[in-house]
Amino acid sequence: DTEVTQTPKHLVMGMTNKKSLKCEQHMGHRAMYWYKQKAKKPPELMFVYSYEKLSINESVPSRFSPECPNSSLLNLHLHALQPEDSALYLCASSQEWGLAGVQETQYFGPGTRLLVL
Amino acid sequence: GIQVEQSPPDLILQEGANSTLRCNFSDSVNNLQWFHQNPWGQLINLFYIPSGTKQNGRLSATTVATERYSLLYISSSQTTDSGVYFCAVELSAGTASKLTFGTGTRLQVTL
Numbered sequence: 001d002t003e004v005t006q007t008p009k010h011l012v013m014g015m016t017n018k019k020s021l022k023c024e025q026h027m028g029h030r031a032m033y034w035y036k037q038k039a040k041k042p043p044e045l046m047f048v049y050s051y052e053k054l055s056i057n058e059s060v061p062s063r064f065s066p067e068c069p070n071s072s073l074l075n076l077h078l079h080a081l082q083p084e085d086s087a088l089y090l091c092a093s094s095q096e097w098g099l100a101g102v103q104e105t106q107y108f109g110p111g112t113r114l115l116v117l
Numbered sequence: 118g119i120q121v122e123q124s125p126p127d128l129i130l131q132e133g134a135n136s137t138l139r140c141n142f143s144d145s146v147n148n149l150q151w152f153h154q155n156p157w158g159q160l161i162n163l164f165y166i167p168s169g170t171k172q173n174g175r176l177s178a179t180t181v182a183t184e185r186y187s188l189l190y191i192s193s194s195q196t197t198d199s200g201v202y203f204c205a206v207e208l209s210a211g212t213a214s215k216l217t218f219g220t221g222t223r224l225q226v227t228l
Contacts (some may be wrong), residue, residue: 045217056215080226092160105165106216107162108161111159
């Protein structure tokens, strides 16, 4: 099973709201990722978690707060977003992260389409 | 950072036609993957191919790491092949390891 699930599929929120995106995988992967994808652009990495620890933060604004409560779950907490944060948010996982000689195929979830009004 | 350019940016094919998509990258890479993003946004792994050639049904891919490019071949295209094709590369393992996506090729297959 190579499935990564994400909820919700769609989310509309105001600039004063607080919401969370959820991602789950049951492949035993130890690395999980958040990407942001604007329309007609490639995905851009936001965060990398390895063994439940934050390994990479690509200078993401603090209104995005990631959390990895266990090895299967990854959350992205959203607060005081701006309209320009509207995008497709993709979660991915891989067996490992950052190990030389290890095949690190990333498997992606279906994404959450976020609209900030 | 590493530059990843894909060509062509847009491609329209009639069903049954063959095509070749190209990915050029500016530095040596540890990892290269090809993905298909369907019209609903789902990114689907096609190949993990940092070097060599692989085939999977109507699709095949070749990466020539020494010349810093990869090719994705689609044969006998079908309407379900429509979407955006991305290559993504990882510069190195370790603390700087991250996947950088190319600019994408948008494919439309018509009847």
